[in-house]
Amino acid sequence: xxxxxxxxxxxxxxxxxxxxxxxxxxxxxxxxxxxxxxxxxxxxxxxxxxxxxxxxxxxxxxxxxxxxxxxxxxxxxxxxxxxxxxxxxxxxxxxxxxxxxxxxxxxxxxxxxxxxxxxxxxxxxxxxxxxxxxxxxxxxxxxxxxxxxxxxxxxxxxxxxxxxxxxxxxxxxxxxxxxxxxxxxxxxxxxxxxxxxxxxxxxxxx
Numbered sequence: 001x002x003x004x005x006x007x008x009x010x011x012x013x014x015x016x017x018x019x020x021x022x023x024x025x026x027x028x029x030x031x032x033x034x035x036x037x038x039x040x041x042x043x044x045x046x047x048x049x050x051x052x053x054x055x056x057x058x059x060x061x062x063x064x065x066x067x068x069x070x071x072x073x074x075x076x077x078x079x080x081x082x083x084x085x086x087x088x089x090x091x092x093x094x095x096x097x098x099x100x101x102x103x104x105x106x107x108x109x110x111x112x113x114x115x116x117x118x119x120x121x122x123x124x125x126x127x128x129x130x131x132x133x134x135x136x137x138x139x140x141x142x143x144x145x146x147x148x149x150x151x152x153x154x155x156x157x158x159x160x161x162x163x164x165x166x167x168x169x170x171x172x173x174x175x176x177x178x179x180x181x182x183x184x185x186x187x188x189x190x191x192x193x194x195x196x197x198x199x200x201x202x203x204x205x206x
Contacts, residue, residue, distance in 0.1 A: 010142035010143055011034060011135050011137070014142070014146065014150060015027060015031055017150070018033065018150075018157065023164065024164060029160075031135065033153040033157050034135055034149065034153050035132065035133075035134070036153070037148075037149045037150075037152035037153040037156065038149060039129050039132070040182070041145055041182055042137075043074060044185060044186050045182070045185050045186060046127025046128065047071070047128040047137065048128070049068065049128060050123055050125035050126070051067065051123070051124065052122065053067070053079070060109055061108075061109060062107070062109075063106055063107060063108075064106040064107070064124065064126060068128055070131055070134065071129065071130060071136065072106065072130070073106040073127070075126065076124065076126050077125045077126065077127060079100045079122065079124050079125075080121075080123040083121065086098050086100050087100075088101060089101040089109070089111055098112055099111045110122075145181070145185060149178075151178035152178035154174040155178055156171075158170040158174060
């Protein structure tokens with residue numbers, strides 16, 4: 001499974017189809033529309049990965065975007081310590097317990113009030129999205145949600161006022177198609193007891 005290709009075969013196929021659909025559409029503009037579509041979909045169906053987290057005594061702030069670069073962290077699902085899930089800091093009743101909190105832009109706060117760590121076995125599971133400048137996403141994910149990605153990309157392209165194909169009605173229509181497909185994807189997963197889309201783990205440790 002391809003994880004970090006600038007333009008995989010599946011992404012390239014969507015770009016070419018968009019260029020055939022819209023007259024005079026450049027490859028760069030089509031690519032940006034696909035990137036935007038993937039970012040939108042990954043908020044409904046996060047790309048989950050989990051990996052080890054190297055924790056230093058006394059250090060509170062950890063930049064998860066550095067850990068999962070070049071992708072960007074959307075959400076932290078859980079943090080585990082020695083195999084057990086840690087409580088979220090705001091929900092923690094015991095102020096002496098290990099806990100965590102996630103802030104925007106990939107910032108994880110890990111609270112160790114006692115100042116000592118019994119073991120270094122920390123694991124974090126996060127939901128990722130692609131960066132705004134490149135579409136690095138598994139082919140399997142693109143194949144599964146191809147229709148939703150295509151509709152979302154068309155909605156974005158129809159909404160460019162300076163383009164010869166500008167059409168606010170078509171933009172709204174394809175936007176509705178894309179939103180319905182994204183909601184359906186989440187509903188389908190919920191019925192199966194699933195959430196998000198798992199991609200291969202990363203061996204890197206922060």
